[in-house]
Amino acid sequence: MDYRRKLNELGLKATPCRRAILQRLAKEGEPMAHCDLESDPELAPFDRVTLYRNLKAMEERKMIHRILGIDGVWRYCIHDEGIVGCPGNHAHLICIECGRMVCLKDQPIPNISLPEGWTIKGKQLLGYGICDECNSKKAKDHEEDIR
Numbered sequence: 001m002d003y004r005r006k007l008n009e010l011g012l013k014a015t016p017c018r019r020a021i022l023q024r025l026a027k028e029g030e031p032m033a034h035c036d037l038e039s040d041p042e043l044a045p046f047d048r049v050t051l052y053r054n055l056k057a058m059e060e061r062k063m064i065h066r067i068l069g070i071d072g073v074w075r076y077c078i079h080d081e082g083i084v085g086c087p088g089n090h091a092h093l094i095c096i097e098c099g100r101m102v103c104l105k106d107q108p109i110p111n112i113s114l115p116e117g118w119t120i121k122g123k124q125l126l127g128y129g130i131c132d133e134c135n136s137k138k139a140k141d142h143e144e145d146i147r
Contacts, residue, residue, distance in 0.1 A: 010061040017046045017054050022063070022078055031067055031075035031092065031101040067101065069094045070128050075101050092124070095131035102131075 003022045004014035012018065024042055025032060034055065038048050046054075055076055058064045066074045071094070091104040109125045130138075 006063065007058075010063060012057060012061055012063075015054070017043075017050055018058060020046070021051065021054055021058070025064065025076060025078040030103065031077040033073045033075050033099075035073075037076070067092050067124055067126065069099070069101060070096070070126065071099060073099070077103060089123075090125075091127065093127045093129065093131075095134055096128050097130050097134035100131050100133070 003019045007014040007018055007022075020043055021037065024037065024040060034048070034052060037043050037051055037055075043051065055064065055066075059066055059076070062079065064076050064078050066076050068074055089109050091107040091109060092101055093104060094101045104127075107125075109123055112120060112123060114120060
């Protein structure tokens with residue numbers, strides 16, 4: 001994706017920080033917490049406040065969305081090109097063992113019928129459990145304990 005063009009189209013300057021954040025989120029392919037971005041070597045030149053401000057600006061322009069995990073940590077995810085309507089309008093899963101979060105892009109969040117006078121500002125659907133990697137590790141550890 002041409003992040004410079006997309007940022008400019010949305011009224012944001014294509015700063016090195018913004019481009020680096022978008023590239024990193026796209027490379028990861030899964031939602032990432034601010035602390036994960038902050039500790040990433042690719043984003044080392046940018047301090048935590050700079051990262052936070054840029055994440056917020058890009059979220060406001062709907063280039064990324066954030067999801068609140070059951071651990072109280074916000075994770076950020078880049079939008080696919082051409083998303084229309086509610087950004088991030090899909091379910092997510094979080095692993096209660098390792099904290100990994102994945103998007104379920106083929107599972108849209110149901111529409112919410114609002115009472116008169118209400119305006120919705122966001123919605124999310126989050127499932128939680130144990131991911132495949134943690135389940136495999138537990139099974140392997142269990143096998144070793146039996147031996």
